[in-house]
Amino acid sequence: MAGKTVIEEMDSDSSYSPQVNVALVILNSKQIKTERKTTFSELPGVVEDGEMMKKMLSEYGVVKLAYNVDISQALKNFNKEQKNIGSDIGRMHFHFSGHGVHNARIFIKPEDKLTDSEVDTKTKITETPTGECMVGSSGELYAIHDLKHELLKLGSESITVTLDCCRSLSRTRTGTKSRGQTKDKEVVKLMNRETISPQDQEKMCVLYGSLDGHLINDDQSFTKELFTVTDEGKTNINILHLARNVNDSWERTGQMCKVDIVEVRNNWEDFYWPSNSGPRKEIPAIKENGKEAQSTEKDKKMERMEKTLRENTETMERMNKMIEELQNKRKIERTHDENGNDSKKTKKEVCL
Numbered sequence: 255m256a257g258k259t260v261i262e263e264m265d266s267d268s269s270y271s272p273q274v275n276v277a278l279v280i281l282n283s284k285q286i287k288t289e290r291k292t293t294f295s296e297l298p299g300v301v302e303d304g305e306m307m308k309k310m311l312s313e314y315g316v317v318k319l320a321y322n323v324d325i326s327q328a329l330k331n332f333n334k335e336q337k338n339i340g341s342d343i344g345r346m347h348f349h350f351s352g353h354g355v356h357n358a359r360i361f362i363k364p365e366d367k368l369t370d371s372e373v374d375t376k377t378k379i380t381e382t383p384t385g386e387c388m389v390g391s392s393g394e395l396y397a398i399h400d401l402k403h404e405l406l407k408l409g410s411e412s413i414t415v416t417l418d419c420c421r422s423l424s425r426t427r428t429g430t431k432s433r434g435q436t437k438d439k440e441v442v443k444l445m446n447r448e449t450i451s452p453q454d455q456e457k458m459c460v461l462y463g464s465l466d467g468h469l470i471n472d473d474q475s476f477t478k479e480l481f482t483v484t485d486e487g488k489t490n491i492n493i494l495h496l497a498r499n500v501n502d503s504w505e506r507t508g509q510m511c512k513v514d515i516v517e518v519r520n521n522w523e524d525f526y527w528p529s530n531s532g533p534r535k536e537i538p539a540i541k542e543n544g545k546e547a548q549s550t551e552k553d554k555k556m557e558r559m560e561k562t563l564r565e566n567t568e569t570m571e572r573m574n575k576m577i578e579e580l581q582n583k584r585k586i587e588r589t590h591d592e593n594g595n596d597s598k599k600t601k602k603e604v605c606l
Contacts, residue, residue: 273344274315282352310487346410353389354419490526
């Protein structure tokens with residue numbers, strides 16, 4: 255399966271949406287041996303991840319599955335293909351299953367190493383990606399930060415990312431099945447990272463399959479848990495509650511996922527994953543001290559109902575007060591009328 259790319263075109267219903275939803279799924283499962291003698295173990299569970307993603311993204315117009323590829327080149331090819339098609343893209347989903355690292359240590363070529371006399375006078379700047387990275391088919395690193403910039407070039411309405419890889423600083427040795435890397439030694443000044451504007455970050459949601467510095471077990475991967483909680487992609491979950499659903503389901507494994515999302519007003523409130531069409535999962539209750547508490551959304555709904563009830567109660571009290579005042583006024587008027595009639599009757603009897 256090395257180097258194989260599979261493209262699946264799925265019909266999108268234009269009567270419901272003038273936009274097309276597209277997805278790129280990169281699945282790097284093969285063992286990797288780099289020039290620096292770093293070995294990344296084979297991940298057989300990644301192949302299953304691809305089949306699960308296909309099912310979960312079945313409502314998308316275009317889904318491309320790429321196996322054991324150079325990540326940078328796969329992204330550029332995908333962007334070029336979509337721009338050539340010229341479709342208006344609604345959702346762009348990117349998924350990666352494979353090895354991941356948090357790269358903070360950089361290799362220096364032997365010819366570029368500083369001598370003792372140069373240390374105080376020269377600074378070396380590296381092009382090596384740093385921070386959280388995915389590992390390509392040849393062991394090359396591709397930074398998550400660079401991934402975001404590349405995905406933004408498509409101009410889609412929204413972007414979602416699922417990363418099923420480790421985020422640890424150390425690599426595992428050959429034979430293990432964690433999705434991570436081993437340690438390096440040389441440290442240099444890290445390359446600059448271009449800032450992503452707040453407006454662009456508002457439309458991006460990234461779901462990390464592991465917490466910073468932690469591993470993912472290949473046989474209990476993030477993709478498998480997504481597959482479970484979405485009922486094989488048949489049930490859609492609000493994006494704001496997707497990580498919670500996975501973590502609740504994943505509790506037995508000791509693993510946790512994390513979401514990176516910017517919320518402004520209601521920008522993600524009506525966004526369901528993997529799709530907005532089809533059955534939706536009700537937001538589960540949260541357990542607090544052994545008692546069931548309503549979810550935040552239900553709390554807000556209850557607060558609105560209580561506010562409306564209070565306002566109606568206050569209105570009724572004001573109306574009752576007005577009615578009572580009116581009744582008192584009429585009672586006084588009747589009393590005055592009766593007193594006036596009695597007075598006239600007495601005068602008439604005296605005259606007689």
